[in-house]
Amino acid sequence: MAKLTVRDLDVRGQRVFLRVDYNVPMEEKDGRMVITDSTRIVETLPTLKLLIEKGGKLILTAHLGRPKGKREATLSLQPVAVKLSELLGKPVAFVDDCIGEKVEKAVAAMKDGDVVLLENVRYYSEEEKNDPVFAEELARVADVYVNDAFGAAHRAHASTEGVARVVARRGGKCAAGLLMERELKFLGDELEKPARPFVVILGGAKVSDKIKVIDRLLEKANTILIGGAMAYTFKLAHGEKVGKSLVEPDHKQTALDAEAKARKLKVDFELPVDVVVATPVETGKLNKKGKPVFDFTNIRTVSGDIPDGAEGFGVGEKTAARYAEIIKGAKTILWNGPLGMFEDPRFAASTNIVAQAVADATQKGAKSIIGGGDSVKALKKAKLGDRVTFMSTGGGASLEFLEGAVLPGVAALSEK
Numbered sequence: 118m119a120k121l122t123v124r125d126l127d128v129r130g131q132r133v134f135l136r137v138d139y140n141v142p143m144e145e146k147d148g149r150m151v152i153t154d155s156t157r158i159v160e161t162l163p164t165l166k167l168l169i170e171k172g173g174k175l176i177l178t179a180h181l182g183r184p185k186g187k188r189e190a191t192l193s194l195q196p197v198a199v200k201l202s203e204l205l206g207k208p209v210a211f212v213d214d215c216i217g218e219k220v221e222k223a224v225a226a227m228k229d230g231d232v233v234l235l236e237n238v239r240y241y242s243e244e245e246k247n248d249p250v251f252a253e254e255l256a257r258v259a260d261v262y263v264n265d266a267f268g269a270a271h272r273a274h275a276s277t278e279g280v281a282r283v284v285a286r287r288g289g290k291c292a293a294g295l296l297m298e299r300e301l302k303f304l305g306d307e308l309e310k311p312a313r314p315f316v317v318i319l320g321g322a323k324v325s326d327k328i329k330v331i332d333r334l335l336e337k338a339n340t341i342l343i344g345g346a347m348a349y350t351f352k353l354a355h356g357e358k359v360g361k362s363l364v365e366p367d368h369k370q371t372a373l374d375a376e377a378k379a380r381k382l383k384v385d386f387e388l389p390v391d392v393v394v395a396t397p398v399e400t401g402k403l404n405k406k407g408k409p410v411f412d413f414t415n416i417r418t419v420s421g422d423i424p425d426g427a428e429g430f431g432v433g434e435k436t437a438a439r440y441a442e443i444i445k446g447a448k449t450i451l452w453n454g455p456l457g458m459f460e461d462p463r464f465a466a467s468t469n470i471v472a473q474a475v476a477d478a479t480q481k482g483a484k485s486i487i488g489g490g491d492s493v494k495a496l497k498k499a500k501l502g503d504r505v506t507f508m509s510t511g512g513g514a515s516l517e518f519l520e521g522a523v524l525p526g527v528a529a530l531s532e533k
Contacts, residue, residue: 120301121292121531123164123263128173130229134259134284135168135294136276136526137161138266138510139179139197139234150196157268158201160510164265164294165205165232172229176258177201178215178238178276180269186242198234209234215241216254224258244275252279259284265294267301268489270526271514281529291531296510301527303486303507304518311449312484313339318440318471320345320454321491324368324375329520330453331375340385340447342440344432344456344467348389349423351376360423361397387440391420391433393457393464416463430464431457437467441474450475453488453519455495469499476504489515 141157143150152158168175182192198211208231212223215235223233238244243251252275256262262284264270269277281291293301317338319327324347334341343351349362354369365371379386395413402410418433432440437456444450452475459468472495479485487493489509496502509515518524 119533120298120527121290121533122298123167123171123292123294125533126171126261126263126290126292128168128171128261131173131260132224132227132258133168133173133175133261133263134256134280135164135175135177135263136266136269136280137177137179137294138268139177139194140181140268141197143181143191143196145191150191150193152196152200155200155204157510158197158204160296161265161294162204164263164296167295168263169205169207169230169232173261174224174227174229175232176220176224177232177234178255179234179266180239180244180276181237182239184237184239186240188240192237192239194234194237201232201234205232207232212236216251216257220258238276245272247273247275247279249279251275252283256280256283259289261289262291263294264291264526264530265296266526267297267509268511268514270297270511270524271517271522273525277526278529281526285529285531291529293527293530297527299507300509300511300515300518304488304509304515307449307484307486308337308451308519311337313449314447315449315451316340316342316444316447318342318344318444318450318452318454318456318475320347320456320468322346322363324350324365324372326516327454328368328371328375330516332378333519333521334451335375335378335382335384338384340387340443341379342387342443344389344436344440344471345454346429347454348392348432349429351388352423358422358425359429360394360425360427362394362423362429385443387443389432389436390439391418391435392423392429393418393431393433393467394423394427394429395463396426397428413461413463430461431459432467434466434470437470441470444471444474444478447478447483450478450483450485451488451519452485452492453490453516455491459491459495459498465498468495472496472499472501476501479505488519
């Protein structure tokens with residue numbers, strides 16, 4: 118059933134507790150934290166502006182990173198309040214807590230159309246535990262609940278699910294924001310009966326991460342194009358050598374079963390015919406996460422077996438060209454997962470070729486839906502983000518939704 122949205126609400130004079138996804142990338146510059154990509158903030162602006170016009174008092178709550186229940190200065194949402202104020206063109210008050218007296222005083226002083234951003238809700242471990250007492254504390258300043266944080270909707274946390282239950286129990290309304298509404302429309306409704314041919318592009322590291330999506334989409338797709346590191350598990354299942362490539366030996370049968378189902382359903386299931394490989398060499402350095410840094414030598418494209426000592430880093434250009442030709446004829450395209458290590462220019466060619474094909478097909482009338490995470494980053498890196506129909510803001514949430522899972526943050530919203 119369709120969910121209630123902010124369009125359906127009369128919020129004048131009401132305290133609107135609005136869960137947003139402001140888990141934005143930041144880095145330290147000159148002793149302060151600076152936002153490096155404000156896309157997630159920008160995406161919420163239509164919802165905020167509509168609720169401001171309607172005269173609501175907006176109390177925004179969000180998480181940032183994984184502070185594990187402790188205050189961590191580098192994970193404060195204070196820089197987000199500054200950026201949001203700049204984008205909205207009006208003051209956004211910041212409260213350095215998300216529950217308690219400070220919050221209640223700030224909310225009591227609000228006028229219709231005012232906006233307040235609360236501090237990182239994950240500073241409290243009770244958030245991720247969906248602690249009912251903590252949810253009640255958060256909901257003390259809520260007359261209405263709105264969730265516009267699709268990227269966190271797959272988590273049953275206090276701010277994504279618990280508060281909604283409290284508000285509903287009191288007789289208050291729980292609605293989807295405009296961004297949440299768009300996510301549900303494109304990842305749900307639009308893919309229920311897609312215009313054909315329906316082409317699905319699936320990349321990423323592991324077959325085990327994507328098998329539920331593959332299984333579900335085999336029922337609907339005309340063609341599935343496989344790329345990324347999970348392609349090496351398919352190669353291994355076919356008896357080919359994969360060198361040092363990332364594989365899941367325990368999922369060889371999973372891969373073969375997916376191909377068998379595709380044959381049974383007459384779905385064209387395409388695997389790479391060539392891959393870009395390199396020999397990884399340890400540099401003796403560690404990255405910020407303490408993991409070894411490798412250099413890559415002898416970069417080349419191979420067909421068939423990947424030599425011992427070499428590692429696969431993406432599909433080859435012959436495969437990318439074939440995939441691009443298939444994409445050209447699509448009427449609906451779903452892309453989830455890059456086709457290689459696109460972050461490194463030496464291995465980005467295949468992902469960029471496919472990204473361009475998706476953008477070109479869209480310009481000619483196809484509907485293109487990008488399923489969040491690295492696929493969105495790849496499109497933006499190729500400067501093609503504005504040439505597709507829809508880019509999801511969810512990573513894990515997009516994947517779970519595409520699998521057909523019920524998302525707790527969505528289930529908690531009121532039906533129309």
